[in-house]
Amino acid sequence: MMWPLIRQIAKVGIVTEKRPVAQEMENPKEIHDEILKILGRALTIREVDAGSCNGCELELNALGNVYYNLEGLGIKFVASPRHADMLLVTGPVARSMSHALAVTNEAMPDPKIVVAVGDCAINGGIFGTSYASLGGVSKALKVDLAIPGCPPEPIVILEGILTAVRYRMRPRTGEK
Amino acid sequence: MDIANLELDVSAMPAEFTLFRGEVSSDEWSTAAFAIAEDHGRLVSLWGNQRGDGTFVLSSVYDIGALIWLDLPLAKGSISYPDISGLFPSANRLQRAVGDLLGLEAAGAADSRPWLNHRMWPADYFPLRKANSGKEEFADDLADDYQFVQVLGDGVHEIAVGPVHAGIIEPGHFRFSVVGEKTLRLEERLGYTHKGVDKAFEQLFAVDGYRLAGRMSGDSTVAYAWSYCMSLENIWNWKLPERATWLRAIALERERIANHLGDLGALGNDAGFAFGLSQFMRLKEDVLRLNKKLFSHRFMMDYICPGGVERDVDADGLAVILAQCAVVEEEVRTLQKIYDDHSGLQDRFMTTGIVTFDVATKLGLTGMAGRASGIIHDVRIDASCAPYSKMDVHVSSRETGDVCARVDVRFDELFESLRLIRNLIGNLPMGAIRTEYVERGPEGSGAGWIEGWRGGIFTALYVDSKGQISRCHVHDPSWQNWPVIEYAVIGDIVPDFPLINKSFNLSYSGHDR
Numbered sequence: 135m136m137w138p139l140i141r142q143i144a145k146v147g148i149v150t151e152k153r154p155v156a157q158e159m160e161n162p163k164e165i166h167d168e169i170l171k172i173l174g175r176a177l178t179i180r181e182v183d184a185g186s187c188n189g190c191e192l193e194l195n196a197l198g199n200v201y202y203n204l205e206g207l208g209i210k211f212v213a214s215p216r217h218a219d220m221l222l223v224t225g226p227v228a229r230s231m232s233h234a235l236a237v238t239n240e241a242m243p244d245p246k247i248v249v250a251v252g253d254c255a256i257n258g259g260i261f262g263t264s265y266a267s268l269g270g271v272s273k274a275l276k277v278d279l280a281i282p283g284c285p286p287e288p289i290v291i292l293e294g295i296l297t298a299v300r301y302r303m304r305p306r307t308g309e310k
Numbered sequence: 311m312d313i314a315n316l317e318l319d320v321s322a323m324p325a326e327f328t329l330f331r332g333e334v335s336s337d338e339w340s341t342a343a344f345a346i347a348e349d350h351g352r353l354v355s356l357w358g359n360q361r362g363d364g365t366f367v368l369s370s371v372y373d374i375g376a377l378i379w380l381d382l383p384l385a386k387g388s389i390s391y392p393d394i395s396g397l398f399p400s401a402n403r404l405q406r407a408v409g410d411l412l413g414l415e416a417a418g419a420a421d422s423r424p425w426l427n428h429r430m431w432p433a434d435y436f437p438l439r440k441a442n443s444g445k446e447e448f449a450d451d452l453a454d455d456y457q458f459v460q461v462l463g464d465g466v467h468e469i470a471v472g473p474v475h476a477g478i479i480e481p482g483h484f485r486f487s488v489v490g491e492k493t494l495r496l497e498e499r500l501g502y503t504h505k506g507v508d509k510a511f512e513q514l515f516a517v518d519g520y521r522l523a524g525r526m527s528g529d530s531t532v533a534y535a536w537s538y539c540m541s542l543e544n545i546w547n548w549k550l551p552e553r554a555t556w557l558r559a560i561a562l563e564r565e566r567i568a569n570h571l572g573d574l575g576a577l578g579n580d581a582g583f584a585f586g587l588s589q590f591m592r593l594k595e596d597v598l599r600l601n602k603k604l605f606s607h608r609f610m611m612d613y614i615c616p617g618g619v620e621r622d623v624d625a626d627g628l629a630v631i632l633a634q635c636a637v638v639e640e641e642v643r644t645l646q647k648i649y650d651d652h653s654g655l656q657d658r659f660m661t662t663g664i665v666t667f668d669v670a671t672k673l674g675l676t677g678m679a680g681r682a683s684g685i686i687h688d689v690r691i692d693a694s695c696a697p698y699s700k701m702d703v704h705v706s707s708r709e710t711g712d713v714c715a716r717v718d719v720r721f722d723e724l725f726e727s728l729r730l731i732r733n734l735i736g737n738l739p740m741g742a743i744r745t746e747y748v749e750r751g752p753e754g755s756g757a758g759w760i761e762g763w764r765g766g767i768f769t770a771l772y773v774d775s776k777g778q779i780s781r782c783h784v785h786d787p788s789w790q791n792w793p794v795i796e797y798a799v800i801g802d803i804v805p806d807f808p809l810i811n812k813s814f815n816l817s818y819s820g821h822d823r
Contacts, residue, residue: 189528
């Protein structure tokens with residue numbers, strides 16, 4: 135049983151890629167160190183789908199695959215908002231999700247970063263604003279950074295996450 | 311079933327597949343439903359519409375070998391129609407959705423709780439009525455008092471999960487009634503991602519609607535866009551060049567492959583086998599990257615457009631697709647062997663989340679999950695359009711209806727899709743990829759039906775004389791399959807729920823719209 139498994143692992147090898155992000159960040163170790171320097175720990179993210187078509191979720195899940203190896207950078211999606219530094223929101227905010235989104239945000243400790251992922255999260259995108267949709271995430275929460283795309287590709291999301299960490303978390307003021 | 315046996319006044323509609331349509335009376339609505347249920351016909355979808363004169367029409371579509379589309383016009387001032395959820399359980403939520411969006415009542419329905427309206431808009435506001443713009447905004451201070459069914463007895467307690475779940479997935483609420491670890495009852499509550507899509511369609515020109523259709527459920531964007539375009543092309547008698555339909559089919563099969571790869575990995579992971587996730591997700595990423603290169607988008611969004619496709623694939627591109635087919639085939643064969651031989655994995659897969667053939671038939675389980683319970687239907691065969699009508703699609707099915715069966719059917723379908731792609735490329739006709747752009751055709755209504763990776767995606771489109779959409783109903787197979795999960799989990803332990811749920815992998819967004 136074990137041999138075919140090990141053979142397959144050995145055959146594939148390590149396929150994790152260099153991050154094609156900003157020049158100074160090519161080395162995963164540097165990203166790792168920078169996150170450590172800013173946060174003093176791994177970066178933890180709570181994701182909330184506030185009404186997306188699930189396209190953005192596909193790309194967020196792809197970030198975990200071996201090519202991007204998100205966890206290898208010290209970035210982790212967590213189940214509990216109490217453990218999260220960053221709230222990552224996709225989709226237009228469906229009115230029926232606005233309460234759950236607000237409660238998740240409240241449950242997170244300060245300081246926290248709120249990132250809107252995808253065109254819908256920015257302004258409602260193709261779904262716009264209606265009796266059932268509030269539009270972008272900024273209608274419900276204070277957003278620190280928005281990542282455009284329909285859906286944004288994994289590498290773009292990764293760039294956005296790193297940018298948000300750098301610019302929002304550095305002054306650790308603890309403001310709300 | 312022979313259409314003549316129904317004794318209805320229906321006539322054949324122009325469509326890529328066999329479709330009959332006719333108006334029925336209230337009595338005929340019920341008797342037809344009864345006759346179709348008796349004969350094991352299946353409910354495809356049900357929706358409502360308001361006509362220009364203010365009256366309402368209820369529509370249902372059944373699959374009886376051919377598709378039959380019934381319209382029930384209600385008398386002026388009437389908002390009531392006969393309930394069919396006793397015959398077709400999947401009609402329950404569809405009828406409740408019609409109630410929330412249009413304010414019509416299924417007379418005699420046992421369950422008339424709201425479904426899509428979580429009291430985020432008033433109970434007397436109906437977005438799909440023509441007098442409403444859909445842009446109305448309401449304060450969200452209404453009390454949401456949804457009544458879950460309660461299970462009483464010694465030691466019974468409830469576990470409430472969601473709408474926000476533990477992982478990166480869509481929102482929905484699950485209410486478990488359990489004794490110890492055992493699930494006695496599961497009740498789903500969906501509708502959290504309802505964003506008013508049906509009304510949003512009515513603000514679009516028909517030629518633009520395909521982009522919105524392609525965002526009903528991101529993982530099925532190709533199938534939705536094709537289904538939508540097919541309905542429009544049928545209304546306007548818009549003929550496609552052969553090469554366009556072949557390219558559409560290549561895209562559709564690649565969508566199926568990408569999703570099955572992702573699910574097979576996730577299913578291994580949900581059973582504690584992380585190796586599976588990393589291996590399959592790697593292959594999925596390879597497929598997505600090639601999509602980006604050849605179809606301009608990782609999920610091929612907006613690739614299918616009215617009249618054809620957006621972009622041709624040249625000989626080099628086709629060769630790369632074939633090469634990728636070979637790699638995926640070889641790798642997945644290796645992985646399938648590892649999955650099959652892994653006793654720990656098989657122990658979790660087998661006999662978990664069983665949906666027997668009888669339950670599946672009664673509840674109307676459809677698509678890939680249906681085939682895993684022995685319900686052998688596939689739109690690519692039942693209602694095949696070009697190019698499937700010229701191909702021999704092999705349907706995979708299992709009898710056991712457990713997680714293992716849904717895993718096995720995915721493996722089979724993945725290999726079948728690889729075979730179909732090779733076939734499609736081998737016989738790809740030369741020529742144009744899109745017929746001339748038509749901005750406006752005659753008014754009318756039409757249907758589209760495409761086998762997405764989850765199951766059949768049905769579109770009913772109504773276009774007015776200005777070329778604008780007056781109503782568009784897109785139906786996800788998840789409507790049929792969500793209620794079945796409530797049965798699949800009975801008797802299993804709560805920790806098996808994520809595995810069972812994943813083995814169906816239904817769409818929330820496609821359902822909630």
